[in-house]
Amino acid sequence: MQQASDQNIEETELETEKQQNIASAYPEPLPFQASPKNSAEPEPKHKKRRPRLPKLPLPPLSLPRWWPYGLAGLGVAGAIALAFRPAPIAVDIAVVERGPLQVTIAAEGKTRVKERFVVAAPVTGRLERIALDVGDRVTAGETIAQIDPLPLGTQVSAAQAKLQELQAQISGVETQRPKSQELVQAEARLQSARAEQRADEAEVARAEAQWEQAKRDRDRTAQLESQGAVSRRDLEMAQTLESTRQRELEAARQQLAQSEQAVNAAAEDIPLLQDQQRDPDYLIGVYQAQIAAVEAELANLADEASRTTITAPEAGDVLRVIEDSARFVQAGDSLVEIGNAEDLELVIDVLSADAVKIQQNSKIIVQQWGGPETLEATVSAVEPAAFTEVSALGVEEQRVNIIGQFDASKIPLGDGYRVEAEIVIWESEESVQVPVSALFRCQQVWCVFTVEGDHAQLQQVDIGQRNPFDAVVLAGLAPGESVILHPNERIEAGSRISQR
Numbered sequence: 315m316q317q318a319s320d321q322n323i324e325e326t327e328l329e330t331e332k333q334q335n336i337a338s339a340y341p342e343p344l345p346f347q348a349s350p351k352n353s354a355e356p357e358p359k360h361k362k363r364r365p366r367l368p369k370l371p372l373p374p375l376s377l378p379r380w381w382p383y384g385l386a387g388l389g390v391a392g393a394i395a396l397a398f399r400p401a402p403i404a405v406d407i408a409v410v411e412r413g414p415l416q417v418t419i420a421a422e423g424k425t426r427v428k429e430r431f432v433v434a435a436p437v438t439g440r441l442e443r444i445a446l447d448v449g450d451r452v453t454a455g456e457t458i459a460q461i462d463p464l465p466l467g468t469q470v471s472a473a474q475a476k477l478q479e480l481q482a483q484i485s486g487v488e489t490q491r492p493k494s495q496e497l498v499q500a501e502a503r504l505q506s507a508r509a510e511q512r513a514d515e516a517e518v519a520r521a522e523a524q525w526e527q528a529k530r531d532r533d534r535t536a537q538l539e540s541q542g543a544v545s546r547r548d549l550e551m552a553q554t555l556e557s558t559r560q561r562e563l564e565a566a567r568q569q570l571a572q573s574e575q576a577v578n579a580a581a582e583d584i585p586l587l588q589d590q591q592r593d594p595d596y597l598i599g600v601y602q603a604q605i606a607a608v609e610a611e612l613a614n615l616a617d618e619a620s621r622t623t624i625t626a627p628e629a630g631d632v633l634r635v636i637e638d639s640a641r642f643v644q645a646g647d648s649l650v651e652i653g654n655a656e657d658l659e660l661v662i663d664v665l666s667a668d669a670v671k672i673q674q675n676s677k678i679i680v681q682q683w684g685g686p687e688t689l690e691a692t693v694s695a696v697e698p699a700a701f702t703e704v705s706a707l708g709v710e711e712q713r714v715n716i717i718g719q720f721d722a723s724k725i726p727l728g729d730g731y732r733v734e735a736e737i738v739i740w741e742s743e744e745s746v747q748v749p750v751s752a753l754f755r756c757q758q759v760w761c762v763f764t765v766e767g768d769h770a771q772l773q774q775v776d777i778g779q780r781n782p783f784d785a786v787v788l789a790g791l792a793p794g795e796s797v798i799l800h801p802n803e804r805i806e807a808g809s810r811i812s813q814r
Contacts, residue, residue: 401810402768402810402811402812403770403804403805403809403810403811403812404811404812404813404814405770405798405799405800405801405805405811405812405813405814406798406799406800406813406814407765407796407797407798407799407813408748408749408752408796408797408799409794409795409796409797410746410747410748410787410791410792410793410794410795410796410797411746411747411793412744412745412746412747412793413744413745413747414741414742414743414744414745415741415742415745415747415779415781415784415786416738416740416741416781417738417739417740417741417779417780417781418679418736418737418738418739418781419664419668419671419672419736419737419739420734420735420736421662421663421664421668421716421734421735421737422662422663422732422733422734422735423660423661423662423663423716423718423732423733423734423735424660424661424730424731424732424733425658425659425660425661425727425728425729425730425731425733426658426659426661426729426730427633427653427654427655427657427658427659427729428653428654428657428658428659429628429630429653429654429657430633430651430652430653431626431627431628431630431651431652431653432648432650432651433458433459433624433626433627433648433649433650433651433652434645434646434647434648434649435459435461435624435643435644435645435646435647435649436461436621436622436624436645437461437621437622437645438642438643438644438645439461439462439622439642439643440461440462440564440640440641440642440643441459441460441461441462441637441640441641441642441643441649442459442460442461442462442640443638443639443640444458444459444635444637444638444649444650446458446632446635446650447632447635448632448633448634448635449631449632449655450631450632451629451630451631451632452626452629452630452631452632452652453626453629454625454626454627454628454629455625455626456625456626457623457624457625458624458625458626458649458650458652459624459649459650460622460623460624461622461623461624461643462622469615472572472575473608473611473612473615474612476579476604476608477605477608477609477612480601480604480605480608481601481605483601484598484601484602484605496587497584497587500580500583500584500587501584503580503583504577504580504581504583504584506580507573507576507577507579507580508577510573510576511570511573511574511576511577513573514566514569514570514572514573515570517566517569517570518563518566518567518570520566521559521562521563521565521566521567522563524559524562524563525556525559525560525562525563527559528552528555528556528558528559528560529556531552531555531556532549532552532553532555532556535548535549535551535552536549536552564642586600624649626652627652628652629654630652630653630654630655631652631653631654631655632650632651632652633651633652633653633655633729634650634651635649635650636648636649636650636651637649637650653729655728655729656724658720658725658727658728658729659694659717659718659719659720660678660680660691660716660717660718660719660720660733660735661715661716661717661718662678662715662716662718662735662737663703663713663714663715663716664713664714664716664737665711665712665713665714666700666712666713666714669696669700669714669716671739672693672696672716672737672739673693673739674693674694674695674696675692675693676692676693676737676738676739677690677691677692677693677737677738677741678690678691678692678693678718678735678736678737678738679735679736679738680720680733680734680735681733681734681735681736682733682734683727683731683732683733683734684726684731685726689720689721689722689725689733690720690721690722691718691719691720691721691735692718692719692721693716693717693718693737694717694718694719695716695717696714696716696717697714697715697716697717699714700712700713700714701713701714701715716737718735740779742779742786745786745787746786746787746791746792746793747784747785747786747787748762748775748777748784748785748787748791748797749783749784749785749797749799750780750781750782750783750784750785751799751800752797752798752799752800752801753775753777753785754801756772756774759774760774760775760776760777761773761774761775762775762790762791762797762798762801763797763798763801763805763807764791764795764796764797764798765795765796765797765798765811768810768811768812769808769809769810769811770798770801770805770806770807770808770809770811771807771808772806772807773790773791774790775787775788775789775790775791776788776789776790798811
């Protein structure tokens with residue numbers, strides 16, 4: 315009990331000392347301190363002074379209660395600002411480089427033989443089957459085609475007989491007077507010739523009828539053969555019969571022509587004999603004129619007969635056989651094309667507006683010809699005349715042929731092969747170049763967006779020659795600078811960017 319009482323006394327003294335320290339630090343009563351009960355009572359005049367205690371340090375000032383909320387608000391505002399900050403624009407970036415550049419004109423072309431010879435029929439007649447095939451090699455003077463000379467030989471024989479007759483008549487005109495029986499014989503010859511003509515006309519009519527029937531039989535057989543009703547052999551026999559009837563018709567027509575000539579000759583003899591009976595002296599001049607006409611005809615026939623054998627004009631390869639079957643041809647009909655298949659050149663047609671930019675000896679790069687590598691050629695000529703061509707869109711275009719020579723002596727191409735070519739109109743081995751996709755127009759000049767750090771900057775540039783991919787930079791950019799490809803309307807000076 316004594317110990318508990320002592321402990322209470324010590325606690326009371328400590329509490330009293332604590333309040334005295336607070337009173338000395340804060341002379342005025344604090345709001346939370348209660349006033350003493352006897353504060354209104356006057357102090358006694360003779361109050362006992364308490365002992366003076368040492369001053370204690372001031373307690374720390376307490377912060378306002380709202381400061382944690384302020385800090386939290388500032389953090390939220392910063393997070394919102396970062397969240398709504400514009401994201402960088404993803405772009406493609408290229409580097410300005412220094413290197414070679416070519417400006418070309420792209421066009422389609424084809425190969426062709428430099429020297430092409432078209433062999434034509436020199437005379438009218440029946441062409442025999444040509445035995446040559448495409449690709450065969452021929453030499454100069456080699457026989458390549460033959461026209462049947464038989465009709466010409468018949469005409470030559472008739473003209474020679476007429477010439478001999480006239481020569482015989484002119485030799486005996488002085489000593490021989492025409493007799494009445496000669497006129498009778500001439501009339502008899504005329505009647506006989508007319509009879510032969512009528513017979514030949516009937517033969518021609520019969521041959522025509524047989525030929526028409528053969529054609530109809532061939533058509534029916536072909537239809538039946540397509541339906542499987544007859545064999546292929548029956549069709550071939552019908553075709554052979556048709557060809558035979560056609561040849562018979564041609565022979566009959568030739569015979570009719572000879573009969574008509576005989577009738578004309580016999581008809582011409584009668585007036586001559588009648589004139590001879592009246593005045594034989596002028597016959598010498600008449601015979602001489604007729605002899606001259608027959609001799610001229612003989613010379614023409616002999617020339618045509620000599621040209622029925624057709625030969626190759628130059629050594630080369632057969633490029634095309636135009637008429638490979640036997641048939642009747644007219645003088646001037648094309649038969650065979652010949653040329654040196656290893657001596658090729660390029661023919662490239664371009665727009666006339668592009669042709670004025672192409673110079674002789676310009677380089678040609680040949681691509682898409684079928685091989686893995688490119689071929690090189692040189693412009694040898696720009697044709698002076700243009701031609702009109704309708705494009706795939708239906709637009710009329712004026713185009714010009716550009717002729718090129720291959721640099722290699724032997725190339726793996728043939729006549730008429732299609733190629734894609736690029737004709738170089740400007741080139742440089744050392745030029746500062748920028749991709750064309752980075753350029754755009756701004757205020758009537760060319761501009762690009764350069765990359766500085768992570769921002770885009772607008773830069774004006776001067777450009778020179780360009781091709782579909784790159785352009786030569788004359789001023790405004792230096793090698794090593796980065797530019798933005800395909801800039802869109804979102805990008806402007808100062809925009810934040812990032813590379814894709």
